[in-house]
Amino acid sequence: MDAGQNSSILSDAIVILGAAGIVIPAFARLRITPIIGFILVGVLVGPHGLGSLVGQYPWLQWMSIQNGHAIEPFAEFGIILLLFSIGLELSFRRLWTMRRRVFGVGPGKLFGGGLVIALALMLTGHSWPAAAGLGVALAMSSTALVLPISGTSGRVGQNAFAMLLFEDLALVPIIFLLGAIGPAAGEDAVASLTAILMRGGLTILILGLIGWFFLPILFAQAARAKSPELFLSASLLVVIVAALATSNAGLSPIVGALIAGLLIAETEYHGEVEGIIAPFRGLALGVFLITVGMQINLAALAADWPRLTIAVLSVVAIKAMVTAAFLRWARVGRGTAAEVGLLMGSPSETTLIVLGAAVQAGLIATDTAAFWQVVTAIGLTITPLLASLGHRLARRIDTSLTGKAAATGDVPQVLIIGFGRVGQVVADLLVEHDRAYTAYESDIDTVAEAQRRGYQVSYGDAARGNFLDHFVDTRLSAVVLTMDDPAQQLRLIRRLRARYDDIPIITRARDSADAAAQYQAGANDAVPEALEGSLQMAEAVLVDIGVAVGPVIASIHEHRAAVRARILGDNGADGIDGAPRPRAAVRRRSV
Secondary structure (H helix, E strand, O other): OOHHHHHHHHHHHHHHHHHHHHHHHHHHHOOOOHHHHHHHHHHHHOOOOHHHHOOOOHHHHHHOOOOHHHHHHHHHHHHHHHHHHHHHHOOHHHHHHOHHHHHHHHHHHHHHHHHHHHHHHHHOOOOHHHHHHHHHHHOOOOHHHHHHHHOOOHHHHHHHHHHHHHHHHHHHHHHHHHHHHOOOOOOOHHHHHHHHHHHHHHHHHHHHHHHHHHHHHHHHHHHHHOOHHHHHHHHHHHHHHHHHHHHHOOOOHHHHHHHHHHHHHOOOOHHHHHHHHHHHHHHHHHHHHHHHHHOOOHHHHHHOHHHHHHHHHHHHHHHHHHHHHHHHHOOOOHHHHHHHHHHOOOOOHHHHHHHHHHHHOOOOOHHHHHHHHHHHHHHHHOHHHHHHHHHHHHHHHHHHHHHHHHHHOOOOEEEEEOOOHHHHHHHHHHHHOOOEEEEEEOOHHHHHHHHHOOOOEEEOOOOOOOHHHHHOOOOEEEEEEOOOOHHHHHHHHHHHHHHOOOOOEEEEEOOHHHHHHHHHHOOOEEEEHHHHHHHHHHHHHHHHOOOOHHHHHHHHHHHHHHHHHHHHHHHOOEOHHHOEOOHHHHHOOOO
């Protein structure tokens, strides 16, 4: 390695580490995602920014990156570590429960969006093979940007991850299919694809078997040595070997990284591995984001901004609408569908891979691919802005639904009193199923935090005697009480039952004795926390030891119903002072 190469590597390292040291704390203080900061650094220090001035001012080499291709391997490694860490957060059982989303909404979003984009491109004069290649490329969304923003849990994260997982699995078949329909396609294109898929499937099976038996032994030795360095080297060895194995089999290396994460997630060492890998993943992902910014030439954007603006907005709008439509078809709430649609609206880093494959197959010209590469870079840059816009839109949609119900009384509402973690989970599921709710909480700090996260909640003290007068003109479909004060909750149950004879009252109880008192006060369903915690643990144990999910769920419901019946039987079916319990209490199922 000569002195020039050493100098270039050192200057690139200074820029990257300096960006991480400045961008992450600065943007964290401003409560802005560092994703935008890294992309802006790429624009500033890349070949189209300060890098273009090194010839005139040589000292700028220590503040710029002249060769973007030199750091691309580090960027690719960042994506591999990202998929590896995502695998650590999952399990095979959770993936199995997501299969309908992965193979239901996933193909609809990818191929439905690709079809609409392709039709729009054909109307502008593109041939159908070129439009097909561009359509499926632009329909892909960014795993590297979306998942750090949304996560893999919650309403938004679960749906986004399912669609992104399908796209990652479909990447290699898509590349081969583009080659098969291109002018340069060989006669053995289909046979080659079949061979790749067979080798890939065999490789995944072998990785699974080796990992199942070998990984616990490997990490047990690292744990006995009590050496963080050994844990780190073992983790990197596993992810690199898995990525190389799937890559040599013809699949994407990120598939191998995801599988490696899933295998380690099934061991007791996944928490330790996740903590050790996290800093490296964040830095490598930052390198990827810098490479995205380096592709943006501000001078070229200024010269061709009308076409680029129309192209970016068209792609985002089509993908957002198609994604939201398929999510609504899958019975996802309106607000969630809108938020996920906008979050997934921009193209992806894999778009660049598919564009390269389309050029190699002779489907599109090099200058056409260059134009859409710029569109992709812009789309990646605005992904955090789309995420913020989607969150605001979802909040407005959900607020509109509950606001109309409160104003007109036309839509029945669920009244939630107490908006801690339990109340927020109830609200999430109500929104997921398009049910309106209105929530009140007596702790102002909890109200402020929930409102900041997009919940429709107001400050209100249910202990006040006139609190229920707010709902005289409101159609209530149910009342949910999740307060921490058992005595106050009992008083409120009695007041609610005296005012509303037929509205279900669902309450949180600490234990069976607390639940019995709430049933006596007039609750329809009292859910003991201790019981639900033990039932969830029992369910996890039974599923993990191989009992089928269906019988497990049935037995859990039977046990819950038996406990409820015992509580009611021990305390009588009548209400306070011998008054008959409301008919709704008899009709309602246990929760």
